[in-house]
Amino acid sequence: MLTDTHMHTKIFSSDAVQTPEQIIKTAAGLKMARVTVTDHYDMDYPHKDEIMEFDLEEYGKTFPLWRDLSAKLNGPELLMGIEIGWQPHLGDRIRKAAAALPFDSVILSNHLFRGTDIYYSTETGLLSRKERNREYIGTLAKMCRQIDDFDIAAHYDYINRYIEDKDSAVFYSDCPEQFDDFFDALISRNKALEINTSSIEAQIRKGADYIMPDPDIIRRYIAMGGKLFTIGSDAHDCSSIGRHFERTARYLRSLGVPELFYYKNRMPVSDTEYSAFF
Numbered sequence: 001m002l003t004d005t006h007m008h009t010k011i012f013s014s015d016a017v018q019t020p021e022q023i024i025k026t027a028a029g030l031k032m033a034r035v036t037v038t039d040h041y042d043m044d045y046p047h048k049d050e051i052m053e054f055d056l057e058e059y060g061k062t063f064p065l066w067r068d069l070s071a072k073l074n075g076p077e078l079l080m081g082i083e084i085g086w087q088p089h090l091g092d093r094i095r096k097a098a099a100a101l102p103f104d105s106v107i108l109s110n111h112l113f114r115g116t117d118i119y120y121s122t123e124t125g126l127l128s129r130k131e132r133n134r135e136y137i138g139t140l141a142k143m144c145r146q147i148d149d150f151d152i153a154a155h156y157d158y159i160n161r162y163i164e165d166k167d168s169a170v171f172y173s174d175c176p177e178q179f180d181d182f183f184d185a186l187i188s189r190n191k192a193l194e195i196n197t198s199s200i201e202a203q204i205r206k207g208a209d210y211i212m213p214d215p216d217i218i219r220r221y222i223a224m225g226g227k228l229f230t231i232g233s234d235a236h237d238c239s240s241i242g243r244h245f246e247r248t249a250r251y252l253r254s255l256g257v258p259e260l261f262y263y264k265n266r267m268p269v270s271d272t273e274y275s276a277f278f
């Protein structure tokens with residue numbers, strides 16, 4: 001099974017419910033050779049009653065124990081990642097966090113829309129689909145130009161995750177200029193575009209008209225020279241690990257995506273499991 005490059009543990013991510021042991025057992029059951037754990041690190045998170053950061057030193061000390069546990073249980077290789085939340089004023093602190101530990105992979109994400117987590121935002125639903133997509137993708141472009149210390153840009157489609165309209169999805173045609181800017185920022189600096197299968201699950205849950213990522217988004221990224229794709233479940237509970245991976249891999253294959261990658265020692269590695277879909 002393909003490597004799952006994005007997931008959270010309840011030990012370091014306050015919104016997750018799965019333990020490392022559950023991750024190990026679930027991934028082993030799915031015959032995954034490796035998974036990347038990417039706990040949340042959102043500095044200056046605006047919702048004060050929630051802490052979305054953790055002690056980096058503690059994470060560095062705990063990770064080897066999880067690796068030992070996985071070896072004991074004949075589980076997958078555990079790659080150490082982090083999902084860092086971007087805000088415009090955090091540049092130096094993000095660089096510092098990314099360099100604090102020998103991470104295998106650093107995911108950069110934007111969970112906020114006009115200062116509020118998209119999960120809580122009432123503003124996103126008041127805008128037209130085009131308006132909110134244009135603003136969000138434009139912000140991702142800005143994020144990727146400001147920060148160089150990351151490997152993967154997370155869930156470009158997060159903006160629509162909690163909007164219940166059937167037509168809520170992200171389309172290339174909504175904001176081609178912003179997408180081209182975002183893709184140029186990624187491609188020119190060798191960063192990967194993440195296909196997040198929690199976004200696919202959200203589309204299914206809300207009965208949306210479009211379930212899979214817009215093919216024009218994938219085709220445009222490839223046409224501009226984009227080669228680095230990752231796939232991540234963004235699992236917060238173990239039933240989500242590897243969710244929709246086979247369907248998504250077949251879909252990406254049909255659109256001409258030649259390789260999927262995971263990161264080890266901050267370097268992209270082609271996932272040989274993807275060849276099963278050719």
Ligand SMILES: [Zn+2]
Binds near residue numbers: 111155
């Ligand atoms: Zn995220």
Ligand SMILES: [Zn+2]
Binds near residue numbers: 006007008083234
């Ligand atoms: Zn995540």
